[in-house]
Amino acid sequence: MIKQIVLATALTAFSISMAFAQDLRMTVWTGSDAHLGMLNDIAEEFESTHPGVTVNFETIPFSDYVRGLTLQLAGGNPPDLGWLLESSAPIFVDAGVLLDVSDKLRNDAAYNFSDLSQSAMTLWQSSDAIYGIPFSTSPYLTYYNASMFSSAGIATPNQMVKEGSWTWEALRIAAKKLSDPANGVYGFQSPDGLGYDSRIMHTLIPIVRSYGGEAWVNGKCGFDSPEAIQAITLYHQMIFDDKSTVPPGEQANFFTGGAAMTINQISRVSNLDEANFEWGLAPLPSGPSGESPTIGQAAIVAFARGQNTELAAEFLKYMTDTKNSATMAQFFPTARKSVLEGDAFLNSNSAFSAEQMQIVAAAISKGGVLPSHPAYPQIEAAMRPRFDALWQADAVIPSVMASVCRAIQPLL
Amino acid sequence: MPIISLRCRESITGWLFVSPTLAGFLIFFFGPLIAVFGYSATEWNLLTQETSFVGFENYTDALTENQDFWLVFRNSLVFAAGLVPLNMVMALSLAMALSRPFAGQVLFRTIFFAPVITAAVAWAIVWKFLLQGETGTVNQMLAIVGIDGPNWLREPNWAMVAVIVTRVLKTVGLNMILYIAALQSIPRDYTEAALLEGASRWQIFGRIIWPLLTPTTLVIMIVTVVGSLKVFDHIYLMTGGGPENGTMVLAFFIYEQGFEFFNVGYASALAVIMFFLIVALTGLQLRLNGGLQ
Numbered sequence: 001m002i003k004q005i006v007l008a009t010a011l012t013a014f015s016i017s018m019a020f021a022q023d024l025r026m027t028v029w030t031g032s033d034a035h036l037g038m039l040n041d042i043a044e045e046f047e048s049t050h051p052g053v054t055v056n057f058e059t060i061p062f063s064d065y066v067r068g069l070t071l072q073l074a075g076g077n078p079p080d081l082g083w084l085l086e087s088s089a090p091i092f093v094d095a096g097v098l099l100d101v102s103d104k105l106r107n108d109a110a111y112n113f114s115d116l117s118q119s120a121m122t123l124w125q126s127s128d129a130i131y132g133i134p135f136s137t138s139p140y141l142t143y144y145n146a147s148m149f150s151s152a153g154i155a156t157p158n159q160m161v162k163e164g165s166w167t168w169e170a171l172r173i174a175a176k177k178l179s180d181p182a183n184g185v186y187g188f189q190s191p192d193g194l195g196y197d198s199r200i201m202h203t204l205i206p207i208v209r210s211y212g213g214e215a216w217v218n219g220k221c222g223f224d225s226p227e228a229i230q231a232i233t234l235y236h237q238m239i240f241d242d243k244s245t246v247p248p249g250e251q252a253n254f255f256t257g258g259a260a261m262t263i264n265q266i267s268r269v270s271n272l273d274e275a276n277f278e279w280g281l282a283p284l285p286s287g288p289s290g291e292s293p294t295i296g297q298a299a300i301v302a303f304a305r306g307q308n309t310e311l312a313a314e315f316l317k318y319m320t321d322t323k324n325s326a327t328m329a330q331f332f333p334t335a336r337k338s339v340l341e342g343d344a345f346l347n348s349n350s351a352f353s354a355e356q357m358q359i360v361a362a363a364i365s366k367g368g369v370l371p372s373h374p375a376y377p378q379i380e381a382a383m384r385p386r387f388d389a390l391w392q393a394d395a396v397i398p399s400v401m402a403s404v405c406r407a408i409q410p411l412l
Numbered sequence: 413m414p415i416i417s418l419r420c421r422e423s424i425t426g427w428l429f430v431s432p433t434l435a436g437f438l439i440f441f442f443g444p445l446i447a448v449f450g451y452s453a454t455e456w457n458l459l460t461q462e463t464s465f466v467g468f469e470n471y472t473d474a475l476t477e478n479q480d481f482w483l484v485f486r487n488s489l490v491f492a493a494g495l496v497p498l499n500m501v502m503a504l505s506l507a508m509a510l511s512r513p514f515a516g517q518v519l520f521r522t523i524f525f526a527p528v529i530t531a532a533v534a535w536a537i538v539w540k541f542l543l544q545g546e547t548g549t550v551n552q553m554l555a556i557v558g559i560d561g562p563n564w565l566r567e568p569n570w571a572m573v574a575v576i577v578t579r580v581l582k583t584v585g586l587n588m589i590l591y592i593a594a595l596q597s598i599p600r601d602y603t604e605a606a607l608l609e610g611a612s613r614w615q616i617f618g619r620i621i622w623p624l625l626t627p628t629t630l631v632i633m634i635v636t637v638v639g640s641l642k643v644f645d646h647i648y649l650m651t652g653g654g655p656e657n658g659t660m661v662l663a664f665f666i667y668e669q670g671f672e673f674f675n676v677g678y679a680s681a682l683a684v685i686m687f688f689l690i691v692a693l694t695g696l697q698l699r700l701n702g703g704l705q
Contacts, residue, residue, distance in 0.1 A: 067671050067672065070458055070459050071671070092459070095459045095460040096460060097460070184546075184547050196566075247546060247563070248545070248563060248566040249540075249544050249545045249548075249563050249564075249566045250546055377672050377674075378673055381668060381672065384654065385653075385654060385655070385656045385657040385660075386656075388654045391566060392567070
């Protein structure tokens with residue numbers, strides 16, 4: 001009799017615990033072991049203070065991320081939380097699919113909402129509502145193969161920074177000297193080698209802004225401005241005249257020694273774990289308009305259609321508090337001012353020296369986020385075929401940029 | 413107890429046997445087909461889930477206002493017009509060469525059929541490497557004979573050629589097998605009798621073999637035309653519809669509208685247009701075949 005009572009009680013307790021067990025599913029686009037290990041560590045700490053809660057991270061490849069996420073939302077299988085790029089922010093905020101977490105964040109003094117940079121929050125706020133917290137406000141920087149520079153006897157980008165001579169023209173000259181296209185080695189590679197496809201903006205905007213141009217301003221296309229044309233002409237010449245940049249269709253990669261320089265964010269440093277060359281990190285080159293750091297931003301958002309909105313908001317708050325922001329800053333520079341200004345940030349990533357992390361912090365403080373727009377997918381689709389005409393040796397650049405603006409102006 | 417006739421019982425038995433397949437057809441094919449017709453009359457945003465009835469507006473927009481549609485339509489016809497004859501000629505040629513026994517016959521059949529079962533992603537990745545402008549194997553081989561090859565996948569004039577040829581190489585093996593089976597079903601007496609009568613090999617092919625291959629040719633042509641109009645993965649992986657939308661075909665355009673712009677209603681209208689295009693072309697082929705016979 002006693003055994004039966006004990007068994008019944010145990011079964012009842014198990015059933016009740018199962019009924020109260022809650023799973024949180026969060027979509028991310030990273031498959032890096034280092035990134036996922038860090039995220040899982042944060043999740044385990046959250047789970048230890050929330051019995052019955054399990055947090056799972058689901059990787060959707062970057063190139064399919066928005067598509068895959070949208071299908072999950074539309075298909076009745078929404079995640080609870082997810083990463084979201086700055087280019088998708090206006091679309092998702094306007095669509096009303098993001099959870100307003102303002103009450104959860106503003107009413108908790110320990111969270112210290114005012115510590116978040118307000119300029120970094122621009123895309124993620126609408127009136128008083130808060131739809132996401134940037135976990136990565138990461139500037140684009142210049143990675144360079146120090147071994148190649150040393151072998152060629154050329155001043156490195158950081159040496160040129162100290163001399164005040166680190167410009168896009170200087171990058172062009174260095175790239176040309178370091179190129180050996182016959183042997184598949186180039187002086188410069190666009191971000192992730194996707195500068196002719198999905199990362200056109202990430203490739204051109206840093207140069208265009210340093211020349212005083214912009215993609216669009218106040219609803220007017222800026223790609224056909226004299227400044228933008230001058231900047232894009234320099235890049236075009238690097239590809240087709242100097243033959244110093246990995247050309248369209250080629251697969252040479254900086255991280256495997258196929259290019260002397262590239263521009264990318266610090267999250268890519270894990271690609272250098274097995275590099276057989278010395279490498280360095282420098283700011284983006286300056287242009288006629290001076291320095292113009294460019295920032296790529298991503299936020300953690302909770303979805304209004306998720307199964308556990310209250311818990312999701314709680315986890316979002318936990319992930320972006322001061323402690324975990326500092327933890328994630330080793331790969332994803334935070335928008336928290338206290339973290340960026342502290343010594344812990346400078347020493348947060350063993351792959352970078354404190355001096356290199358200072359470059360990161362300086363770029364964040366001065367940089368501008370990549371362009372975004374509520375009709376960004378349509379703008380990108382309209383731009384891409386017009387930009388294809390740019391990647392030909394005989395392209396007439398003013399004419400091509402005019403066609404780009406004709407295509408996207410109605411959408412702006 | 414009512415008496416059920418034998419005929420009725422057999423009919424019920426027959427329907428029971430086909431019911432699983434019929435249920436699958438209705439649920440997974442016919443149902444979605446009807447649903448697409450319905451969606452095509454709506455403006456439905458996949459992200460916001462907002463839906464409104466717009467009647468034929470999506471169709472008029474595609475056919476009269478969207479200039480990209482006619483470019484895409486033309487690209488689809490060009491792709492089909494390039495792929496189908498090349499595929500069928502190659503398939504028949506290979507079948508003729510490999511239908512008679514010789515040492516290595518099985519090896520060669522395997523070599524030409526292997527691309528059919530190769531994963532599309534692997535096929536595309538390998539060919540993207542081979543077709544690189546500067547360091548690609550194809551251009552390096554052309555350079556040996558003094559030819560400066562183009563940047564195959566990045567030049568508007570050559571990208572369509574490249575995707576057609578690589579698609580043909582991937583799919584010709586299947587049509588080759590179908591032709592081999594058809595050739596082997598032709599009684600050898602016919603060709604032997606013709607040889608004894610003094611007919612040349614071309615006459616034997618034109619007067620005996622080709623007419624007897626007509627049913628197989630019709631099937632292959634219909635399947636290949638339909639497949640070429642529906643191509644998506646190959647374009648997505650090789651060129652992404654570029655350069656300058658030069659390889660943007662209908663299926664990819666539909667995907668872009670539905671899953672990148674979230675306009676499910678408009679994408680459904682495009683899908684309906686493609687459906688009727690395929691039906692029309694299939695009907696035309698059947699009519700032509702009826703006329704030839």
